[in-house]
Amino acid sequence: MVKKTGQPAYLQIADDLRKQVHGGSLAPGSLLPSTAQLAEQYDASLSVVKMAVGILRNEGLLIGQQGKGVFVQDQEPSESEQLPAMDLVSEVMELRTAVQDLSERLARVESTLSERSDR
């Protein structure tokens, strides 16, 4: 699968995966093949696949969950990353609402947990 162009294999794989995500071939939230499967699919070693996934993980395009797999980040169409220097004020406001949301959800989870432990 990896062509013998000048580009290194890990970049070729990263580009290919990126295209699949942007092209819709890999839907947001969907699970990627495992590292070993990708390695076989691209006829590459485990290491280069891990490097490719690492790049996209660093870009925020993919998220890896230890023990489960690598998923396509679904809230991608938002800004956050593309804009080089997005203004800090709105960023902080988003973070504040995100923290509030997390706080409420966590409170719910905690209450359900305490109810179950009570009985």
Place this chain on the structure above:
Amino acid sequence: MVKKTGQPAYLQIADDLRKQVHGGSLAPGSLLPSTAQLAEQYDASLSVVKMAVGILRNEGLLIGQQGKGVFVQDQEPSESEQLPAMDLVSEVMELRTAVQDLSERLARVESTLSERSDR
């Protein structure tokens, strides 16, 4: 040099170098120590240093020239606007990753809870 925080070594080194560049300790156009020197300096293996440099290279912050060395990209003070205060920017970035992490963990907890209540 690499502290035993939860963060992996290659990210610690990348962050440190990023701060040195943004803080002016590493001037644009200047030459970084060689990979081997950095490895010794951070008391890390060659591989993690190469990973750290690779990240910053991918970000466009550094440029590597085979046979010569790794240099700080100089045309970085680009358009957009004055970065207000680099400490705030990195602070916000850290908060964003922290919120993402919390969000993922909470989503996992919530999903397991809903699954159990379904059965």
Place this chain on the structure above:
DNA sequence: GTGAACAACATAGTTAACCTAGTTGGCATA
């Protein structure tokens, strides 16, 4: 039926080794 124990599989991080290729400086030879 429940729960503990275990095996299999997953990502993640780290290390070491090897190869390729570009740069530089020294040195011997023409």
Place this chain on the structure above:
DNA sequence: TATGCCAACTAGGTTAACTATGTTGTTCAC
């Protein structure tokens, strides 16, 4: 002096192996 060769150093790419840790499914004992 000028040319060519060579050693040393550089980044970059690739591979393999190991450890750590999390998830999932099965099996077995209670």
